[in-house]
Amino acid sequence: MDLGLKGRWALVCAASKGLGRGCAEALAGEGVNVVITARGETDLLAAAAALRAQHPAIEVRAVAGDIATPEGRAAALAACPQVDILVNNAGGPPPGDFRDWDRAQWIAALDANMLAPIELIKATVDAMAARGFGRVVNITSGAVKAPIDVLGLSNGARSGLTGFVAGLARQPRLAGANVTINNLLPGAFDTDRLKKTLAAGAAKAGQPLDEVAARRRAAIPAQRFGTAAEFGVICAMLCSSQAGYLTGQNILLDGGSYPGTF
Numbered sequence: 001m002d003l004g005l006k007g008r009w010a011l012v013c014a015a016s017k018g019l020g021r022g023c024a025e026a027l028a029g030e031g032v033n034v035v036i037t038a039r040g041e042t043d044l045l046a047a048a049a050a051l052r053a054q055h056p057a058i059e060v061r062a063v064a065g066d067i068a069t070p071e072g073r074a075a076a077l078a079a080c081p082q083v084d085i086l087v088n089n090a091g092g093p094p095p096g097d098f099r100d101w102d103r104a105q106w107i108a109a110l111d112a113n114m115l116a117p118i119e120l121i122k123a124t125v126d127a128m129a130a131r132g133f134g135r136v137v138n139i140t141s142g143a144v145k146a147p148i149d150v151l152g153l154s155n156g157a158r159s160g161l162t163g164f165v166a167g168l169a170r171q172p173r174l175a176g177a178n179v180t181i182n183n184l185l186p187g188a189f190d191t192d193r194l195k196k197t198l199a200a201g202a203a204k205a206g207q208p209l210d211e212v213a214a215r216r217r218a219a220i221p222a223q224r225f226g227t228a229a230e231f232g233v234i235c236a237m238l239c240s241s242q243a244g245y246l247t248g249q250n251i252l253l254d255g256g257s258y259p260g261t262f
């Protein structure tokens with residue numbers, strides 16, 4: 001199926017690795033020109049080179065910087081001739097106990113996982129509406145639906161974004177102008193972040209990593225971790241020209257882990 005995206009421009013944040021990169025690859029595969037960002041320049045330039053090699057017909061621009069800062073966002077926006085598609089993403093906050101978190105840690109989590117996406121949405125959606133096409137996908141977390149105790153910073157910051165988006169996506173001046181805003185909620189995906197989380201869990205429990213990983217996989221109805229590539233394909237589908245009636249939704253991609261009927 002042709003997703004009708006050829007020639008569009010996408011800003012994909014935090015995309016040198018993992019889920020963001022999966023989204024950039026899937027969009028590039030649909031003929032979308034991409035601006036990708038990440039903090040570390042080496043991995044980012046390698047990701048950009050790989051994208052160019054795979055998709056020589058599109059333009060790929062790489063902007064190193066922290067998307068949680070005004071400077072990082074300004075540089076990313078300046079590199080994108082027009083943002084037709086915005087994929088909001090950033091690293092997740094660290095785990096811990098809320099008794100140990102001070103204001104600075106809360107503000108860092110809010111900056112990365114709530115306020116940065118809101119600022120980028122603010123900078124782009126009205127122009128999308130004026131052009132009659134726009135797609136915003138926020139990478140959040142399954143923890144928004146089923147909170148994970150030790151990820152309180154993530155639960156809180158991402159829920160704030162989710163509540164904000166629920167209201168904004170339903171503004172007629174956006175939804176009525178073919179601008180959609182949706183959240184993609186990953187469960188367990190086989191990325192560097194998951195590897196680090198599993199390694200930390202195994203070290204804490206004093207158990208072999210492969211046993212901890214096997215138990216985690218076995219607890220997922222799909223019996224495996226997701227891949228960044230399959231995450232990216234769902235992102236591209238949400239961005240498709242055909243998906244204009246799908247807005248304000250929280251799409252869980254978790255291999256069946258969330259146990260609820262709805």
Ligand code: NAD
Pocket residue numbers: 013014015016017018019020037038039040065066067068089090091092093112139140141142186187188189190191192193194
């Ligand atoms: P990852 O560690 O594999 O990749 C993160 C990417 O983000 C890298 O390219 C890194 O350079 C970039 N990055 C991080 N912080 C940034 C910042 N402030 N500015 C610019 N770039 C930044 O992580 P991932 O597994 O792809 O996770 C992506 C998001 O999804 C994270 O917020 C994570 O918490 C969330 N998530 C992941 C999973 C999972 O199982 N992988 C599950 C739930 C939620």
